[in-house]
Amino acid sequence: MIRLTTPAAHLRPNERYGLAVLLDASRLLPVDDPAADVVRLTITNDRRDDYDAFLAGRWALTHEDGEVRFSRNVLTYVSDVAGAGEEQRSESYDPHDRVPSHENPLVRAERWREPVVSRHAAALRAAVRTAAGPRPVRCLAPWPNGRRWAAAFTHDLDVVAGWPVFTLLRLVELLRRGEVGRAARSTWAGLAAAGRRAGGGQSPVWQGVDQLLRADGDAGVRSTWFVIGGTPTLRTWAGGDVTYRPESRATRRLLSAVSDGGHEIGLHGSFASWLDVATLRRERERLAAVTGRVPGGVRQHFLRMRPGATQQAMLAAGFRYDATYGYPDRSGFRLGVADIVPGWDAKTQASTPLDEVPLVWMDRALSKYGGVEDPDAWIEDGVSLAAACREVEGLWVGLWHPNLTPALGFPDAPAGYGRLVREVLAGERPPFVGTLGEVVAWRAARRGVRARTVTSEGRLDLVADGEERQQWPLVLEDGQGRVVETRPWPAGDHG
Numbered sequence: 001m002i003r004l005t006t007p008a009a010h011l012r013p014n015e016r017y018g019l020a021v022l023l024d025a026s027r028l029l030p031v032d033d034p035a036a037d038v039v040r041l042t043i044t045n046d047r048r049d050d051y052d053a054f055l056a057g058r059w060a061l062t063h064e065d066g067e068v069r070f071s072r073n074v075l076t077y078v079s080d081v082a083g084a085g086e087e088q089r090s091e092s093y094d095p096h097d098r099v100p101s102h103e104n105p106l107v108r109a110e111r112w113r114e115p116v117v118s119r120h121a122a123a124l125r126a127a128v129r130t131a132a133g134p135r136p137v138r139c140l141a142p143w144p145n146g147r148r149w150a151a152a153f154t155h156d157l158d159v160v161a162g163w164p165v166f167t168l169l170r171l172v173e174l175l176r177r178g179e180v181g182r183a184a185r186s187t188w189a190g191l192a193a194a195g196r197r198a199g200g201g202q203s204p205v206w207q208g209v210d211q212l213l214r215a216d217g218d219a220g221v222r223s224t225w226f227v228i229g230g231t232p233t234l235r236t237w238a239g240g241d242v243t244y245r246p247e248s249r250a251t252r253r254l255l256s257a258v259s260d261g262g263h264e265i266g267l268h269g270s271f272a273s274w275l276d277v278a279t280l281r282r283e284r285e286r287l288a289a290v291t292g293r294v295p296g297g298v299r300q301h302f303l304r305m306r307p308g309a310t311q312q313a314m315l316a317a318g319f320r321y322d323a324t325y326g327y328p329d330r331s332g333f334r335l336g337v338a339d340i341v342p343g344w345d346a347k348t349q350a351s352t353p354l355d356e357v358p359l360v361w362m363d364r365a366l367s368k369y370g371g372v373e374d375p376d377a378w379i380e381d382g383v384s385l386a387a388a389c390r391e392v393e394g395l396w397v398g399l400w401h402p403n404l405t406p407a408l409g410f411p412d413a414p415a416g417y418g419r420l421v422r423e424v425l426a427g428e429r430p431p432f433v434g435t436l437g438e439v440v441a442w443r444a445a446r447r448g449v450r451a452r453t454v455t456s457e458g459r460l461d462l463v464a465d466g467e468e469r470q471q472w473p474l475v476l477e478d479g480q481g482r483v484v485e486t487r488p489w490p491a492g493d494h495g
């Protein structure tokens with residue numbers, strides 16, 4: 001447990017955001033009660049920390065009996081990294097109009113493979129434990145069901161119609177790289193698929209989706225699918241943007257199979273939607289009309305977005321969470337967290353109700369940008385990032401494209417997905433696995449829990465300000481992860 005002392009100086013909005021993110025990620029149970037004998041947290045005005053040290057995982061966190069102190073400039077660093085404050089100030093763009101990775105502070109400091117902010121939050125928890133002495137320390141259990149970390153598998157549905165075009169584009173890419181063997185196998189698979197199609201057989205797109213659904217089903221994974229809601233035109237085809245309609249028979253058939261498997265469907269926002277509320281809302285409604293369920297989540301196609309502005313459009317269009325914050329050209333932690341954080345809008349200097357679920361690992365990052373064509377190497381990369389998420393008891397989010405099939409130019413990929421799922425779930429401490437909607441709901445609920453009062457016998461009066469009550473019980477731990485108390489999810493404080 002921890003109680004914030006009244007700050008010596010008024011905190012600025014971005015500092016308040018940074019503090020909220022840090023405390024939430026630390027899992028320490030906040031206490032309102034001014035009389036409770038718990039560890040106090042004091043934010044100081046000394047400016048002893050520098051940004052580079054913070055990015056490298058160091059900060060001046062001091063503790064003495066019953067008190068933990070750190071300086072307020074750390075809070076600005078948290079909002080610049082986890083709130084993408086720095087990326088929102090960037091004015092440089094790549095050919096796809098995205099903020100290039102080198103504008104990200106963690107890439108600049110060569111720390112993008114480390115959940116730096118999540119580690120700082122764990123250090124805060126450890127400092128509170130040390131400072132506590134005989135005082136009680138209470139933390140909220142990280143994930144439901146006694147699980148110590150979480151994993152979510154996602155799939156962006158980029159290809160439904162016109163698949164031979166994608167086979168040809170991929171052949172060009174493979175031959176340019178001298179991957180003659182893979183190109184030959186893809187050509188053969190593509191021709192065989194075309195032959196089967198002519199004979200009335202299944203399309204390779206259907207087969208790709210079917211294989212992923214089988215792998216998810218075998219492992220008991222409910223995944224999250226991001227689906228296009230726009231209209232293809234010659235221009236969108238040429239730009240690699242929208243290439244199918246959500247209402248087509250082929251798309252409907254795929255989406256029924258996805259829904260029947262209990263998976264979640266979110267919007268894969270088109271290029272035109274990125275800063276346009278009306279387009280985002282229209283695409284969301286088109287998808288809802290096909291699936292019968294309004295999508296709560298969105299991830300922009302190509303991860304094409306303007307940090308801040310795109311999220312404001314998503315919020316205005318009615319979305320609950322955004323899953324776009326991944327690096328387009330590498331895997332790692334774009335917001336420095338293996339976790340879910342509230343959005344931060346630098347323009348209005350306000351925390352937003354759109355939760356950010358950063359993308360940690362992507363199948364094609366090594367292939368497209370690193371020229372590595374062996375799926376085993378991609379999977380090793382994903383599994384090593386999952387280990388970093390496990391270490392901070394955080395969340396790993398992976399993306400595997402259903403169009404990675406032999407006929408579309410990826411001869412070894414389908415078996416790779418099954419292996420990825422098995423390896424991420426394997427080990428002594430298996431993760432909690434859920435759709436992005438489920439992990440967002442859990443984190444939002446956990447974030448809202450606090451203790452209003454603490455009686456002299458140590459009895460806690462808990463309230464939960466999250467909008468969603470959880471079906472899971474609330475588990476309180478001591479500072480070492482040992483369960484102290486389990487009780488039903490508390491009621492809210494808003495009458």
Ligand SMILES: [Zn+2]
Binds near residue numbers: 157268301
């Ligand atoms: Zn896409």
